[in-house]
Amino acid sequence: MAAEANPMRSDLGLYDYLPWPNRPKIVWPGNKKIAVWIAPNIEFYEYDPPNNPTRTPWARPNPDVLQYSHRDYGNRAGWQRMMAAMDRAGFRGSVSLNVALCDHHPEIIKACADRGWEFFSHGIYNTRYVYNLDIEQERAIIRDAFETVRKHTGQELAGWLSPALSNNFWTMDILAEAGIQYTCDMFHDDQPMPVKVKSGKLISMPYSLEMNDVIVYNTQKVTPRHYGEIIKRQFDQLYKEGDESGTVMCIPLHPYLVGQPHRIDAFAEAIEYIASHDGVWQTTGREIAEAYHASGAYDAMNAAMSAHNAANATEKGIR
Amino acid sequence: MSMPDNYLEYPARRYGMDHDRYEWSDLFKRKPIAWSNGARIALSIVTHVQHFPLDMPSKPFKAPGALSMPYPDFRYYTNRDYGNRVGIYRVLRLLAEKQLKTSFAINGIIADRYPALVQAVVEGGHEIVAHGLDMGKVHHSGLSEDEENRIIAEALRLLRETSGQKVEGWLSPGRAQGFNTPDLLAKNGVTYSLDWANDDLPYEMRTKVGPIVAMPMAYETDDRVVADEYFQSEADWVQQVKDRFDVLYRESAEYGGRVMSLPLHSWVSGMPYRVEYLREALDYILSHEGVWNAPAGEICAAFRSAG
Numbered sequence: 001m002a003a004e005a006n007p008m009r010s011d012l013g014l015y016d017y018l019p020w021p022n023r024p025k026i027v028w029p030g031n032k033k034i035a036v037w038i039a040p041n042i043e044f045y046e047y048d049p050p051n052n053p054t055r056t057p058w059a060r061p062n063p064d065v066l067q068y069s070h071r072d073y074g075n076r077a078g079w080q081r082m083m084a085a086m087d088r089a090g091f092r093g094s095v096s097l098n099v100a101l102c103d104h105h106p107e108i109i110k111a112c113a114d115r116g117w118e119f120f121s122h123g124i125y126n127t128r129y130v131y132n133l134d135i136e137q138e139r140a141i142i143r144d145a146f147e148t149v150r151k152h153t154g155q156e157l158a159g160w161l162s163p164a165l166s167n168n169f170w171t172m173d174i175l176a177e178a179g180i181q182y183t184c185d186m187f188h189d190d191q192p193m194p195v196k197v198k199s200g201k202l203i204s205m206p207y208s209l210e211m212n213d214v215i216v217y218n219t220q221k222v223t224p225r226h227y228g229e230i231i232k233r234q235f236d237q238l239y240k241e242g243d244e245s246g247t248v249m250c251i252p253l254h255p256y257l258v259g260q261p262h263r264i265d266a267f268a269e270a271i272e273y274i275a276s277h278d279g280v281w282q283t284t285g286r287e288i289a290e291a292y293h294a295s296g297a298y299d300a301m302n303a304a305m306s307a308h309n310a311a312n313a314t315e316k317g318i319r
Numbered sequence: 320m321s322m323p324d325n326y327l328e329y330p331a332r333r334y335g336m337d338h339d340r341y342e343w344s345d346l347f348k349r350k351p352i353a354w355s356n357g358a359r360i361a362l363s364i365v366t367h368v369q370h371f372p373l374d375m376p377s378k379p380f381k382a383p384g385a386l387s388m389p390y391p392d393f394r395y396y397t398n399r400d401y402g403n404r405v406g407i408y409r410v411l412r413l414l415a416e417k418q419l420k421t422s423f424a425i426n427g428i429i430a431d432r433y434p435a436l437v438q439a440v441v442e443g444g445h446e447i448v449a450h451g452l453d454m455g456k457v458h459h460s461g462l463s464e465d466e467e468n469r470i471i472a473e474a475l476r477l478l479r480e481t482s483g484q485k486v487e488g489w490l491s492p493g494r495a496q497g498f499n500t501p502d503l504l505a506k507n508g509v510t511y512s513l514d515w516a517n518d519d520l521p522y523e524m525r526t527k528v529g530p531i532v533a534m535p536m537a538y539e540t541d542d543r544v545v546a547d548e549y550f551q552s553e554a555d556w557v558q559q560v561k562d563r564f565d566v567l568y569r570e571s572a573e574y575g576g577r578v579m580s581l582p583l584h585s586w587v588s589g590m591p592y593r594v595e596y597l598r599e600a601l602d603y604i605l606s607h608e609g610v611w612n613a614p615a616g617e618i619c620a621a622f623r624s625a626g
């Protein structure tokens with residue numbers, strides 16, 4: 001009965017198809033070829049979180065001290081190494097922030113703010129998911145995030161990555177309605193793309209699963225030096241393609257992983273390699289979103305998708 | 320559908336940690352530690368010595384390395400036991416050759432089953448650390464305080480009686496603890512544990528009966544984790560150990576003494592094809608000036624007297 005009332009969908013329905021060749025050209029400020037942004041996930045995982053029927057926070061019963069302490073390493077030791085490496089290569093961070101961290105560790109927030117880093121929201125805690133929330137409850141989380149980041153940093157949130165990448169079908173609509181400009185939750189493109197929302201304008205910002213150290217280290221289980229290699233290769237290709245139209249490369253990080261002593265140097269070397277190239281825009285999520293609108297790319301991509309849809313429909317009619 | 324209101328309430332959302340065991344602290348802003356002999360790095364080698372019972376329970380979770388084939392699992396029962404019969408003696412021989420004094424984290428039941436093993440470790444000049452009772456007895460909050468206390472007391476009793484050492488160090492099977500574990504450990508005379516993976520230096524944790532020290536132990540360069548969870552090669556393991564050492568060594572010049580931990584397993588690094596990689600890792604570390612090797616308990620004592 002429940003399944004009939006709330007059937008599963010076969011499609012997200014949040015974006016239209018647009019082939020990679022022959023898209024409208026993206027021109028980045030200063031005619032840079034590639035926008036490179038680094039998104040450290042500065043997170044707080046709870047010691048004794050409540051359960052969510054869809055996802056249990058820890059594999060072991062609370063307290064899962066090994067996993068909890070492994071995450072906590074990032075906030076005691078890892079973030080400093082990560083930040084030093086980014087400072088040396090001239091990168092500001094766009095912080096994917098569990099906003100409760102403003103309360104727990106204001107010292108980390110201050111160090112980021114002092115460097116002009118952007119804060120975007122990664123929910124309240126990484127152990128609180130939006131699964132099974134109703135829409136008003138999820139709106140309360142968005143309000144909390146806006147208020148907390150404003151209070152502690154003076155910044156107005158522009159970006160969003162759902163906590164632990166948990167989402168509901170309405171999530172994108174209520175983010176746009178609240179004034180969020182970009183989401184990092186979708187991985188379907190190497191360029192920013194408009195998202196279909198009920199109100200406002202929302203951009204899907206290229207984030208990345210495969211450059212993300214949590215995927216690299218905890219899922220793919222690659223070595224630190226190989227991580228350095230794939231960052232460089234990903235950059236080389238997108239840099240080359242940036243001759244034709246502006247590209248985006250994101251490196252999502254977790255200080256508890258990349259900030260380990262045996263991993264930091266390979267990462268540091270890779271981002272220094274990136275920074276050593278001409279035509280690289282070392283930027284933030286917010287700045288990319290602003291440039292995407294200011295350059296007309298948002299409207300041009302929307303128009304291109306509509307045209308592609310129309311052509312597709314005509315062809316289907318002929319068939 | 321909706322979640323109960325308290326899913327959006329955050330009772331521990333406050334300055335610092337969301338529990339009372341320890342304060343938040345920034346590794347790079349602490350008063351630098353000067354190891355007593357002027358060393359830059361305290362090298363803490365901890366070899367796990369483990370017994371995986373054939374009938375180990377799978378609830379509430381299995382410790383890593385647990386038997387995984389249908390009962391009776393001849394395959395992994397014997398493979399893990401290989402470490403106790405053969406592998407550990409290769410590790411001991413190499414450590415003796417390098418004149419290293421280290422820690423061995425031993426399941427208490429090993430003292431009952433293989434007292435000769437415990438004697439060999441003691442005669443090698445190493446420290447015995449209690450590694451719980453056996454790998455089937457994981458610590459978790461589903462245990463009553465009495466049940467958990469019995470396991471801890473029994474493990475310590477067996478190891479203390481057999482080794483003649485005080486046995487003040489602790490490593491839980493699977494590094495798993497319940498809410499009460501630090502209190503019960505301290506109550507039983509344990510002064511430090513190796514379970515928490517959140518630091519590169521020792522720090523103090525609160526218990527109901529006084530402080531206990533959390534000693535650093537690397538999680539992701541543990542030989543078993545690299546071999547058995549990441550499926551990376553021995554050469555990759557050595558490279559990561561060297562890289563880890565290099566960064567800690569470099570930091571020690573500016574920020575004071577660091578601890579380089581090297582967690583080993585007798586059934587992993589004690590394999591014939593792996594033990595020479597362990598030699599390579601040790602040779603690399605020991606080729607540097609200012610490396611002080613000591614059992615974890617001595618490093619813990621040095622931390623306490625430095626504070």
